[in-house]
Amino acid sequence: MNIVLNGETYKTDGPLTIGRLLFHLDIDRRRIAVEHNMNVIKKSHYDSTIVNSGDAIEVVNFIGGG
Amino acid sequence: MPESLLTIADKSFSSRLIVGSGKYLTNDLMVQALEASGAEMVTVAVRRVNLADRSTGSLLDYIDTSRYFLLPNTAGCYSADDAVRTARLGREAGLSNWVKLEVIGDEKTLFPDNEALVEATRILVKEGFVVLPYTNDDPITCRKLENEGAAAVMPLGAPIGSGLGIQNPNNIQIIKAASNVPVIVDAGVGTASDAAIAMELGIDGVLMNTGIAGADNPVEMAEAMKLSVKAGRLAYLAGRIPRKMYATASSPIDGIVGS
Numbered sequence: 001m002n003i004v005l006n007g008e009t010y011k012t013d014g015p016l017t018i019g020r021l022l023f024h025l026d027i028d029r030r031r032i033a034v035e036h037n038m039n040v041i042k043k044s045h046y047d048s049t050i051v052n053s054g055d056a057i058e059v060v061n062f063i064g065g066g
Numbered sequence: 067m068p069e070s071l072l073t074i075a076d077k078s079f080s081s082r083l084i085v086g087s088g089k090y091l092t093n094d095l096m097v098q099a100l101e102a103s104g105a106e107m108v109t110v111a112v113r114r115v116n117l118a119d120r121s122t123g124s125l126l127d128y129i130d131t132s133r134y135f136l137l138p139n140t141a142g143c144y145s146a147d148d149a150v151r152t153a154r155l156g157r158e159a160g161l162s163n164w165v166k167l168e169v170i171g172d173e174k175t176l177f178p179d180n181e182a183l184v185e186a187t188r189i190l191v192k193e194g195f196v197v198l199p200y201t202n203d204d205p206i207t208c209r210k211l212e213n214e215g216a217a218a219v220m221p222l223g224a225p226i227g228s229g230l231g232i233q234n235p236n237n238i239q240i241i242k243a244a245s246n247v248p249v250i251v252d253a254g255v256g257t258a259s260d261a262a263i264a265m266e267l268g269i270d271g272v273l274m275n276t277g278i279a280g281a282d283n284p285v286e287m288a289e290a291m292k293l294s295v296k297a298g299r300l301a302y303l304a305g306r307i308p309r310k311m312y313a314t315a316s317s318p319i320d321g322i323v324g325s
Contacts, residue, residue: 006114025117031124032115033158040154058114060155062125064096065111065141066086066226066253066275 001053012051019047021057032061072271074248075164075196075217077135079106082265083295084137084250086275090284093128099278100134102288108134109166109273111141112156131161137198139166144179146186153190165190166220166252166273167199176226180207184214191215200252203237205244218247220273223264224254227276231260238267258287258294265298266306 002009005021012021018041022029034041035058041049051057071078085105090096100108110125129136138156143149146169153165169186171179178201190197196217201207203221211219221241224230231254232238242249248270255261255277264272272295281287 006117026120027115028124031126031159033112033155035151035155038151040158042158058155059117060112060159061115062110062136062138062156062159063113064086064088064090064093064125065139066088066109066273 082271084273089279099284099288104292146182164196220250220252222253229256258290262294262298
C-alpha cells in the first residue's frame with residue numbers, strides 16, 4: 001500500500017504501526033516527533049497507532065535554527 | 067558582582083544571552099560557539115527528517131541537553147495553523163512545552179504577521195505552551211501578546227540576519243516600560259556594540275544567531291557577545307550619566323598652575 005511520508009509517496013507491505021514504520025526507516029524514536037493525518041502522536045502511542053493506505057505521516061526532528 | 071537572573075515563566079537563566087544553532091559551517095563549530103557564548107538557552111528549528119540522507123545525524127548528537135535548554139522555533143511558518151502545528155511537533159520531539167513562536171508575514175523582510183502571531187499565541191497558551199513570540203518592535207502588538215498569555219515578548223531590533231543593530235531604540239524602551247513580562251530583543255544584532263546598546267535600554271535579554279554564526283570567527287564573536295550583553299546590563303543597572311551639549315571638566319578647576 002502507499003502512504004504519504006514527509007510529502008512523498010512511500011510503499012509499505014500493508015498496514016503497520018508507527019513504531020514498525022520507524023523501525024523500517026531506522027529512525028531513533030527518542031529524537032523525533034510524528035504527525036499522523038495532522039495529529040501529533042505521543043511516543044507512548046507509536047506501537048498502537050496503525051498507519052493505513054493513503055495516510056499522511058510527517059517525521060520531524062530538530063536541526064540548527066535561530 | 068552577582069548578576070541577576072533572567073527569569074521567564076518558571077525557569078531562571080544566569081545568562082541573558084540566548085543563541086541560535088543555525089547557519090554554522092559545522093556542528094563542531096556550533097558547539098564551540100555555544101560554549102563561548104555562555105548561553106543556557108538555544109533555539110532549534112523543527113524540520114522533516116531527511117529520509118534520503120541519514121548520514122548527518124541528529125543535532126541532539128551535538129547539543130548537550132543537560133547543559134542547554136532547547137527552545138524549538140516555528141521559523142518558516144506563514145500561518146497561525148502551520149505555526150501551531152510545528153509547535154506541537156516541537157513539543158513532542160523535545161523535552162519541554164516552550165516555543166519561540168514565529169509567524170512570518172513576508173519573505174523578503176521576514177517581518178511577523180502580527181494578527182496571525184497573536185492568534186497562534188492565544189491557541190498555544192490555551193494548550194499549555196510557554197510562548198515566546200518573535201514580534202515587530204510595536205508596543206501595541208507586544209501588549210496584545212502579553213494579554214494573550216505570552217511568557218515574554220521578543221521584539222526585533224532589525225530584520226532577521228540583517229546585522230543592522232537596534233533600529234528603533236525608543237520603541238524598545240516603550241515596550242519595556244509597558245511590559246509585565248520579560249522583553250528579549252530578537253534579531254538584528256550585528257556586532258557586540260549592538261548587543262550592549264540593546265541591554266543598555268533596560269531590556270531583559272538578547273537572542274541572536276546570524277551575528278555569531280555568520281562572523282568570520284564565530285567562537286570569538288560568541289565570547290564578544292557574552293561580554294557585551296553583560297557589559298550592557300551592568301551599564302544599565304549602574305545608571306548612565308545624562309547627555310549634555312557642552313563639556314564638563316573632569317579635573318578640578320581650582321589650583322591650576324599659573325592661575
